[in-house]
Amino acid sequence: MNAMDFEYAIKKDIRNNPIVREVDEARQRQLWRSVGIGLFLVIVLLFSAWQHFELLRHGYQIERMQQERAAEEEINRHLRLEVETLRAPRRIEKIATEQLHLVAPSRGQAIVIERVTPSAPPDTSVVAAR
């Protein structure tokens, strides 16, 4: 090592322990205000992001439910069709006569039950003429 390379520094013993930094209340308030504003902005940002994602989530949910509803309605229509098909008089008569061996009642076995509300009568003049 060359002696020319040495560098010398004069170290001065400075004792600043007794120095107490004075709290700058204005800066402190400014700091807290800044932190508050920052937090507020972050919260607003997070809230709007949350809203956006909730909107998306509900959008998917609504679409899914609408599809489910449409499917249920379609099932309902299919079931109604099935009920009406099963109620077809031709099918019922076939089961009654071929499987249950029922027979149609003769006129003597059947009672005609008259309705209290009859259809409108023909012209009075016709009835009178008869």
Place this chain on the structure above:
Amino acid sequence: MFIKANREAKPADWRTTVRSRVLVCATLLGLWTAAIEARLMYLQVFEHADLAARAERQQNRTVSPAAKRGDIVDRKGRLLAYSVDADTVAAVPSDIDDPNDVAAQICHALDECNAERRQAFVKKLSGRGSFAYVIRQISPEEARRVRALALPGITLLKESRRYYPNSELAAHVVGYVGLDNVGLGGIESAYDAQIRGSAGKLLIQTDNHNRAVFSRVERPATAGAGIELTIDQYLQFVAERELRTGVEANHAVGGSAIIMDPLTGEILALANWPTFNPNAFGRVEDDLRRNRAIQTLYEPGSTFKIVTASAAIEQKVITPETMIDTNPGSITFPGRKPIYDTHKYGVINFTDVIVKSSNVGAIKVGLRIGPERLTQYVSKFGFGQTLAPDFKGETAGIVWSADKLNDSALASVSMGYQVGVTALQMATAVSSIANGGHLLQPRVVRAFIKDGRRMEVAHKEMRRTIEPDTAATLTTIMEQVVERGTARAAQIEGYTIAGKTGTAAKLVNGHYQKSDYNASFVGFVPSRNPALTILVVIDSPHGNGYTGGAVSAPVFKRIAEAALTYMGVGPNLNPPPPVMVARHDPSVEQPITPTPAKAASLFASMLEPARDGLMPDLRGLSARDALRLLSRIGMSARLSGSGFVVDQRPQAGSPLVRGVACVLTLDRRGSTPALGGPQ
């Protein structure tokens, strides 16, 4: 000195180097940022419209939800035609590598698939297009099997399909619908514009996976209007069943039957045989889809004598008692063969001319009426013109103008030849006699139902045909046709029936056939307070007989018997005390637990007081059990309400007077008193 200078130059060097490098980096970064900014500006400003449109296309889908066709129901709201979604197999042919294999797999998944069909699939799948229907509107079970195959390039789409739950029932009236949801026959075609509705528009926002995120209805799909027919499902079934029985028993070619309400013109049933299944209308010949009752003309024969008789009585040409000489049982006109009666009737009154269906008598009366007056009444009764607005393709018929009616033609028209009528025209004409002379427009549409609102179609009187007195006289004559004339096979015990038979030889290639006839019967019942007009026409019967009285009148009888019982029309000849049932408001009905076992166990004990001549206590019994018990002790009943007996007159324990009607009050609302308890 040198050392010091060197020491001072070194820091300046690396700072310069760093500074220059930083400068280069900053410049590059700035350029990069500027490039990005420039690109962004280019995209967002200059390319904005194009890119926005592309995004719109990618993110938004517009679909057109198809409108459901309106339902077609009978007069009691029972479904006759209904639409549900069905699966359609579609393909992207360009995505399919082996069309033969895919076609074979699809074919295997279907219920019915032959080599020809499979070849058609191969042809569809072999194209290079982006879309092709493979097979449309398959059953749910078939769709499940095709879906399970998970074939590449094959998708299942939803399409609305029309179903007819009662298959053949009222097929000619209701009609049928093609694959593209367009009505092709019957009511489906006549009111297609109202039933079809209009497709909607739905905007769907999708994500990058093409999943729907939001949807907005731009224009809702408008469902088609529902149609309530005047047809009654049960009466239609009865008419079709009995017509088919009649046609098959008589080895006939076909036939038609119409049940009409003579007081409103409503068609309660319109049956044709042979018929078809509208769910598979494509598999039958066109001829089977023809609505014979409104499209086929036939010469009515003697049923048309009703028109001749109406004109003669109304115009006071004759009276029912006017004597007419039908000797020698035939009549001759120049240039044609003699016209014969079935038997030689001698001199008979006009009533007997109709009752015995004398051709000679009718011709002589027709000649007295004259061509002008007869054609006037033919027209008045609605022949030679279309009547029903609810049917497409109705045939007007063939009638003569008065100036072309010479004596020979007039003679033919008088007995129902040389005129072409439809079954519907004949039923409508006879209904006008039944209702006292009003020609009512025959209707098959009772109401339109749109957005939950029911708009009833008003009955329309077209004109007056005859005076009420003439109608009454004709009714009396027609009653005798059934009582002692050619239509005794139509008699129903307890009911008066007015009717007329008709037997007309069929005209083929200008010659009347000796083996093919149109056998018909038309009548109304009960004749004094008509509830039903029924017409039966059987085409070319080759069984035990060929006349209207032998072939069609029994069919009329069977249809009328079932219809009268179903409609609750009681006998009008020596009627028994009626069993009256008041229609109860279903909205206030609350079912209670029936007690059949309890009632059955008490049934025998309830007969005990009757043996002592006292009225049994019927409270708590069902209406059916109460009626059964009363009939055993020789009493009739009048019922009020529905459900179980809550009150009775005469009271339980009072002296029993046989033959007196017991009035029973029925209720379903749980206030049934304890059986046998104090009143």
